[in-house]
Amino acid sequence: MIWTVMQTSWRRLKNNRSELFLTFVVPVIFFSIFALIFGSRDSSSSTPKIKVAIANAHPSELSNKAVLLLGEQKSLRISEHANSTKAGDSKTTVATLDRATAEDLVRRGMVSAAIVFSKPTDQALPNNAPKIEILTDSFDQVASQVLAAIVQKAMLTATAEIAKSSNPINGSAMNGIPNAAMQPVDVQHALYTRANSSGSAITPSNPLIQSPDTMSMLPQVAVVDVIGGKKTNPVVAMYAAGIAVMFLLFSATTASGSLLEERENSTLDRLLCSRLTMDQLLLGKWAFLTAIGATQLTLMFVWGSLVFGIDLLHHLEGFAAMTLVTSGAASSFALMLAALCKTRMQLGWVSTIVILSMSALGGSMVPRYLMSETIQRAGLLTFNAWALEGFNKVFWREMPLTEIGTELAVLTVCGFGFIVAARVFAIRWERS
Amino acid sequence: MxxxxxxxxxxxxxxxxxxxxxxxxxxxxxxxxxxxxxxxxxxxxxxxxxxxxxxxxxxxxxxxxxxxxxxxxxxxxxxxxxxxxxxxxxxxxxxxxxxxxxxxxxxxxxxxxxxxxxxxxxxxxxxxxxxxxxxxxxxxxxxxxxxxxxxxxxxxxxxxxxxxxxxxxxxxxxxxxxxxxxxxxxxxxxxxxxxxxxxxxxxxxxxxxxxxxxxxxxxxxxxxxxxxxxxxxxxxxxxxxxxTIGVQREVAIEATGLMVAAPPGLRWDATRQRFLCYVENVADELPGILERVQSVGGVITDMEVHQPDLHHVFLYLTGRELRE
CATH class of the missing domain: 3.40.50.300 (P-loop containing nucleotide triphosphate hydrolases)
Structure with a gap:
């Protein structure tokens, strides 16, 4: 009997191509997609770089040298925005940036962090040693920590190189930097060997680095969170949009399956035999799905506001705009998928594959800054990336409506394109 | 029409x-x-x-x-x-x-x-x-x-x-x-x-x-x-x-007894276990048919007269083969 049940189950599976595909092919596809997204980080050509702006507001030999060394860092990408002001001359460009501009770049999301060298206000600092600040956006929680270590390394190296060039024999202190810091090779070797040997990341918070003997050698770097610092619950604000957009897509595609249900049980025939046209049918369904999607997003953010402290009240304008265009585009996308598929089962697995892939690539599951640059660029082809960026600008960066024009425009165009595609695919249902 | x-x-x-x-x-x-x-x-x-x-x-x-x-x-x-x-x-x-x-x-x-x-x-x-x-x-x-x-x-x-x-x-x-x-x-x-x-x-x-x-x-x-x-x-x-079929009626006769041959003018339908024939005028032709069955030793146990219906017409026009 058990054998018969197993045999029958296998025969049913064998005769159902969709189920076979879901069982054996879809997992491999998903594995490949995720491997592409996250596995490619190991490739040197596409390793994620931290996009930074550097403001050398108090130029000195030491800070200039440190800036040059930072520019040579493979893990950093100096902001093109800053470069564009002075035709690629990084020295001049860096000098032209002041702290306020650098902070603005961080706030607008143009860079992950900014390194600011300014005149020291603390008399205790050594002579000519600049005050170093890293202005961070805690949206990218990795960048600030990595950057602090990189800046410290650059400062140490710069100090040592200057000392070496000006007085290669004398090992006395220069510019007030402790003697220990003037032996960069040894210090760095010791520092990084110790850190790496323990398998830990080199960060300012690492106990290895902050031990009394090493801390005394390191230049002081102040990390300032310019965006998330005042927020009551920044993590929720960051991820609410990601989850919301992904579920919006899932619920919209599920609801759009009604179109295929109507097709399968001949209700579509009956509907189209009435005064209803296919245009009206699709637009009616689109309007309904959009209204449901907008309600769904609103409910989610209201809940987030009440329970998790998302500041909805002060971002109503941007939230309303993003919610409407995102819901509209998601509805169009769902209808396009439904019109493309032949059965609800097909819609089920196609939408699962497409939405999960888009969500992974677009940043709904894992922040895009953790992905390689190539994948980040590919992510811009997804619906999610633009929606998330828009919501992040509203809730995280607290930008006005005018600043999310690009995201609104892209999503609107996407929505229009998807609904037109849905209409084209639906032609086959009108006259069969 | x-x-x-x-x-x-x-x-x-x-x-x-x-x-x-x-x-x-x-x-x-x-x-x-x-x-x-x-x-x-x-x-x-x-x-x-x-x-x-x-x-x-x-x-x-x-x-x-x-x-x-x-x-x-x-x-x-x-x-x-x-x-x-x-x-x-x-x-x-x-x-x-x-x-x-x-x-x-x-x-x-x-x-x-x-x-x-x-x-x-x-x-x-x-x-x-x-x-x-x-x-x-x-x-x-x-x-x-x-x-x-x-x-x-x-x-x-x-x-x-x-x-x-x-x-x-x-x-x-x-x-x-x-x-x-x-x-x-x-x-x-x-x-x-x-x-x-x-x-x-x-x-x-x-x-x-x-x-x-x-x-x-x-x-x-x-x-x-x-x-x-x-x-x-x-x-x-x-x-x-x-x-299609015309106005003929189908006569089906169930008979027992030792019959030396099929009654003249009737054919044996093995499926229905009946003798069959078609008549245009039931009143005039039926007595003669019954007589023919009895003449070969058959004892009539049942008899049906069928009027052709749409079922017969349908099969006549579309054939009996199964369709997909």
Missing amino acids: NVLATPELPAIQSTQQNDHSIFALSVVDLWKKYGDHQALSGTSFDVKPGERLALLGPNGAGKTTLIRSMCGRVRPDRGEILLFGKSIREPNVLQSMGVIPQDLAIYADLTAQENLECFGQLHGLRSRKLRERVKWALRWIGLEDRARDLTKNFSGGMKRRVNIACGVLHRPQILLLDEPTVGVDPQSRQRIFEMLDELSQEGTSIVLTTHHLDEAETRCDRIVIVDHGKVVADGTIDQLIEQ
């Missing part, structure tokens, strides 16, 4: 085919091909106002394509569908037609009343008119007391009735029904045909497809048989019988 054609001969067309305005529905020389399969091959027939017409044919004969063409859901390669002389391609002409699909084309997660309101609105009914028609429909299908129940909880027969009501709310002059009684019990079938009779008496022309030949024979004024995409017979049941 009472025309019959044997499978070997092309169907004879109506002599009134140029004056289609007097017909509620005219199907004129309809052709449709799907890939290599010729679904319709010059199908033509007319339906008079208030007439009940049964559209019969074996599976794959082209009935569904024909029905879908008539309601505008299939664009024929050639030919024309006219409602009261006007092409269905003209604006608003199709509004005088009601379509009842074979599947239960209603929303299972809506109540009976909500379904009726939905399809009433889609056919242009609004406010008071809509309320009146929904109320009428609920009474007509005998579901006034279940108006607010979800249709997914209804029996098959009740769902069928709601399915039909959704197609007649806008008072169509022509009603197309594709297998309206499939899968329902005899009581529900009876009720459905009573409902259709009411519509017919009010002047609605009814075209229905069915595999229940008795329904076509007893509930319809005229029968059109379609095979291989064309009309092979068109007329009343009497006309069809007369022009």
